[in-house]
Structure formats: structure tokens, C-alpha cells
Amino acid sequence: NSRFRVLQMTVAQAMEAVLKPAKNLIDHDVAASLIKKMPGITDDDFKDSLSGQDGVKRYVVEPFLLGMICFEINERRIEKRDDKISQSLVGDFDLSDVINSYYSKTRLDFGDNVIRGIEDSLLTEGGFRKLQELEEFETKYNVTDNDIQRLIEKRIIRKELRDGVEYIELTHDVLTTVIRERRDERINELKEKEKKETINRAIEQDRMKRKRIARVVLSVMATVFAALLF
Numbered sequence: 688n689s690r691f692r693v694l695q696m697t698v699a700q701a702m703e704a705v706l707k708p709a710k711n712l713i714d715h716d717v718a719a720s721l722i723k724k725m726p727g728i729t730d731d732d733f734k735d736s737l738s739g740q741d742g743v744k745r746y747v748v749e750p751f752l753l754g755m756i757c758f759e760i761n762e763r764r765i766e767k768r769d770d771k772i773s774q775s776l777v778g779d780f781d782l783s784d785v786i787n788s789y790y791s792k793t794r795l796d797f798g799d800n801v802i803r804g805i806e807d808s809l810l811t812e813g814g815f816r817k818l819q820e821l822e823e824f825e826t827k828y829n830v831t832d833n834d835i836q837r838l839i840e841k842r843i844i845r846k847e848l849r850d851g852v853e854y855i856e857l858t859h860d861v862l863t864t865v866i867r868e869r870r871d872e873r874i875n876e877l878k879e880k881e882k883k884e885t886i887n888r889a890i891e892q893d894r895m896k897r898k899r900i901a902r903v904v905l906s907v908m909a910t911v912f913a914a915l916l917f
Contacts, residue, residue, distance in 0.1 A: 695746040804828030806870035814867035
């Protein structure tokens with residue numbers, strides 16, 4: 688009942704979002720270096736947006752990603768017990784590491800059925816985002832409405848209404864790489880597990896076969912021995 692949609696921002700708006708809440712934690716130049724690490728931003732976008740040229744401004748900064756990056760970098764600042772976010776801290780930062788860390792933490796909050804649903808149905812085989820009908824997703828993977836709401840709150844998925852039907856999809860393309868990697872790892876682990884189980888079954892079957900042969904041989908020997916005695 689009280690949602691406020693935050694659209695993509697210009698670089699100037701992103702700078703304001705970083706600097707205003709953290710005046711004592713980050714300087715202007717460091718904030719600029721941080722935002723330049725965001726996907727899709729060019730030097731021209733940065734220069735034009737800050738110059739106030741409305742005709743060439745592009746809305747290229749994803750608020751969710753910016754918030755996640757700022758949170759993770761500040762967590763590292765706290766770990767290092769630094770007073771401020773430094774250029775070296777931003778320089779060591781890698782977007783893929785942050786996304787990987789965020790998704791890894793998020794996975795721990797959900798059951799295997801939910802994670803399997805995300806990784807198997809919200810990506811194409813090639814690893815691109817795709818829409819999935821919400822009702823089908825919930826039914827197939829036994830996912831609850833509460834699970835869906837929590838995934839939305841954690842900015843993993845978003846809802847979209849088309850022709851009266853609700854769909855879900857991943858919130859951003861930057862999530863696809865890490866989710867595809869996790870999906871492929873899980874599939875490979877499952878294949879290895881099935882391979883080992885197949886080998887173990889074959890070994891057990893061979894062992895049982897040898898035991899049956901041994902019993903038959905012993906039985907025949909016992910019969911022959913008994914015949915020789917009498």
C-alpha cells in the first residue's frame with residue numbers, strides 16, 4: 688500500500704545518493720571512483736551528467752546495485768577499522784565479488800526448492816534472463832507467496848503483470864553470471880554424485896554376483912565331497 692518506485696539514476700543523482708547519507712565517510716573523488724565501477728557507465732556519461740547537460744543525461748545507475756556496492760564497501764571499511772572509505776578500498780573492490788557474496792548470503796535464507804527454481808527456471812540455457820509465470824513457478828517448485836515476497840525484498844526477482852498474468856524475472860543482468868555459475872556447479876555436482884552412485888551400484892552388483900557364484904561353487908564341492916565319501 689505504500690510503495691515508491693525508484694527508477695534508474697543519472698550519475699549526478701547517484702553521486703548525491705552516495706555523498707549525502709555519508710558525508711563523513713566518503714569524499715567526492717572517492718565517490719566518483721566508486722560510481723565509475725558501475726556497469727554501463729562511460730567517462731562521457733560521467734562528465735556529461737555532472738555538467739548538468741540535461742539533453743545528454745542518461746539514466747544508467749541501478750539503485751539496487753549502487754546500494755549493495757555501498758553497503759559491501761562500508762562493511763569492508765568497518766572490518767579494516769578505517770575512518771573513511773579510501774581510494775585503495777574502492778580500487779580493490781570488484782563488482783562480481785560483491786554480487787557473488789550477496790547471492791551466496793541470500794541463498795542461505797531459502798530452501799533448496801526455491802534456489803533450484805531460481806537457477807533452473809529464471810535463466811535460459813545460455814544464461815540470459817527470462818520471464819517465468821508466477822503460478823507455474825510456485826506450483827512446480829513448491830514455492831510460497833512468502834518466499835516470493837522475500838525474494839522481491841532482497842532484490843533477487845521482480846514481478847511483472849502482462850495481459851492479466853503475473854510473471855517474475857531476475858532484477859538485473861548482473862545477477863545472471865553468478866546464478867549461472869551456481870546452477871552449473873550444482874548440475875555438475877549432481878552428475879558426479881549420480882556417476883559415483885552408478886559405479887557403487889555396479890561394484891555392489893559385481894560383489895553380490897561373486898558371492899552367488901562362490902555359494903554355488905561351495906555347494907557343488909560339498910555335493911562332490913559327499914558323493915566321494917559314500
